[in-house]
Amino acid sequence: MVPSFKEALNSGKFVVTSEIGPPKGTNIEKMCHHIDLLKDMVDGLNVTDHQSSVMRFPSIGGCLAIKEQGGEPILQMTCRDRNRLALQAELLLAHARGIRNVLCLTGDAILVGDHREAKGVFDLDSVQLVRTVRQLESGKDLGGNDLNGAVEFCAGAIVTPEARPIEPQLIKFENKVEAGAEFFQTQAIYDLDNFSKFMQYARQFPVKVLAGIVLLTSARMAKYMNENVPGIFVPQNLIDELTRAPKGEALNTGIEIAGRMIAVLQKDSVCDGVHIMAIGREEVVPDILAAAGL
Amino acid sequence: MKSITRQKPFNEIEQQLEDLDRIFIVGCGTCATMTRTGGREEVLEMKNRLQGLGKMVTGWIVIPTACDEMTEVAFRENNGAIQDANSILVMACALGVHRVSLYIGKPVIPALDTLFIGIEDSPGDFHEVCAQCGQCVLGETAGICPITACHKGLLNGPCGGTNNGKCEVDKEKDCAWTLIYQRLKEQGRLDLMRKYRPPKNFQVVPRPKVARIV
Incomplete structure (x- = not known):
């Protein structure tokens, strides 16, 4: 039997997770193909929850598919689309169907997505959601009512090590630890010196940290993220490296960069593992792992 | 405290008035005057535009504060022009529209959208x-x-x-x-x-909100 994500986290090994993006529509063939491709190469597969506020096949549906295909799902749950009743209900469903890991996020704003007139819910925030998981584990719901069957989850959250100013983010990180988060998957990091400083700080807390590795596919994408994605800073030397890549080779350069970063993080034991986000290029995750020597 | 409003797109106003050809216009001398959406100037401009559409404007008034009970008095004083109209176009916030609707058995049409209750940080700069x-x-x-x-x-x-x-x-x-x-x-x-702040109580005063101060 495959070890659970929690077992992997506590084994002391360098943990690798990756991410599955559900489709817009009912054709889940490609998603299932990605699951098949990756499930035995990683310790857990996140499924995004209407990433960037774009309506898609749900996270829980992707997690169920991972279960069916014999993988280890990590359910991403944002607070954007469900109130506290719906969030709790989904945690009950997830647990009853064998999903044991949940990543609690605030969720992107409605305004960045493809249903810009929708109502953003945010009945709970990410810290409250982590506490909700722990409350449901105690056998009671948020209303203080008894549950007929409690949940049990390995609950995690996210942190943005390159946010500016950083201190409010660190305080929130500590609030999430206090709420009961066991693991953190970070926003994409590229500056390993800066990340090492963050890890020196984070090491004082009893949590596992997986560094976020977002695959760079071109110099243009890197510049776009620098300008438009909060908390992501791709250093100029990496942009230059992508620019120098021969025509049609930028993706390979991106794979090399990701592999190289992962190898350094592992070799120097900077953090407890990595979370690889290939955003639409899930089929190259095995190449990234190969480039990292994993 | 001010009720911050924005005039509806004119075609939406036109649509709401589609079958209504005799109109009495109500402005407000408080918030809507401050936001330049329902003061004297805007009311007169609306009058011209409606007349341009071939509507008859039976009269107009800028009530000092459209949401308070003096509105009833203002209406009594303008009873003739109001009786001549088959609809009232209100250039006040929704509180004013609500108040006017209490006294009139005719269609009351809002010309403004109420955006938020806010304050004026500097002239013309409103914040919620x-x-x-x-x-x-x-x-x-x-x-x-x-x-x-x-x-x-x-x-x-x-x-x-x-x-x-x-x-x-x-x-x-x-x-x-x-x-x-x-x-x-x-x-x-x-x-x-x-400090941890638990989930918020969204039902402190359940909607529709009511308070009785005794």
Whole structure:
């Protein structure tokens, strides 16, 4: 039997997770193909929850598919689309169907997505959601009512090590630890010196940290993220490296960069593992792992 | 406190008045005058535009404060022109529309959209600072309301969408939690950022909200 994500986290090994993006529509063939491709190469597969506020096949549906295909799902749950009743209900469903890991996020704003007139819910925030998981584990719901069957989850959250100013983010990180988060998957990091400083700080807390590795596919994408994605800073030397890549080779350069970063993080034991986000290029995750020597 | 309004697109006003050809216009001398959406000037401009559509404007009035009970008196004084009309076009906030609807058995049509209750920081610069949630946290957030000033209304610190002190939905908007952090830091009260705030009670006064002060 495959070890659970929690077992992997506590084994002391360098943990690798990756991410599955559900489709817009009912054709889940490609998603299932990605699951098949990756499930035995990683310790857990996140499924995004209407990433960037774009309506898609749900996270829980992707997690169920991972279960069916014999993988280890990590359910991403944002607070954007469900109130506290719906969030709790989904945690009950997830647990009853064998999903044991949940990543609690605030969720992107409605305004960045493809249903810009929708109502953003945010009945709970990410810290409250982590506490909700722990409350449901105690056998009671948020209303203080008894549950007929409690949940049990390995609950995690996210942190943005390159946010500016950083201190409010660190305080929130500590609030999430206090709420009961066991693991953190970070926003994409590229500056390993800066990340090492963050890890020196984070090491004082009893949590596992997986560094976020977002695959760079071109110099243009890197510049776009620098300008438009909060908390992501791709250093100029990496942009230059992508620019120098021969025509049609930028993706390979991106794979090399990701592999190289992962190898350094592992070799120097900077953090407890990595979370690889290939955003639409899930089929190259095995190449990234190969480039990292994993 | 001011009710901040914006005039509806004229074609929407036109649509609402489609079968109504004799119109009495009501403006408001308080908030809608301040926001230049329902003062004397705007009412007269509306009168011209409606006449341009071939409508008959039976009369107009700018009530000092359209939402208060003196509106009834103003209506009695203009009874003739109101009786001549088959509809009332109100250039006040929704509170004014509500008040007018109490006294008139004719269609009352809003010409404005009510955006929020806010304050005027500097001339012409209106901000929403309170969402009237019924459970004030300003004492813990250095006077900046996270329910109102944070796009997502987060209670326990900033989301990951904040960037250099700005909000993910608009690079011109300040991140409320960065502002709160800066002020609390200045006051030496950063411990309040670490305080856990449980899920909010959204039913302090269930809708429709009512309060009886005795």
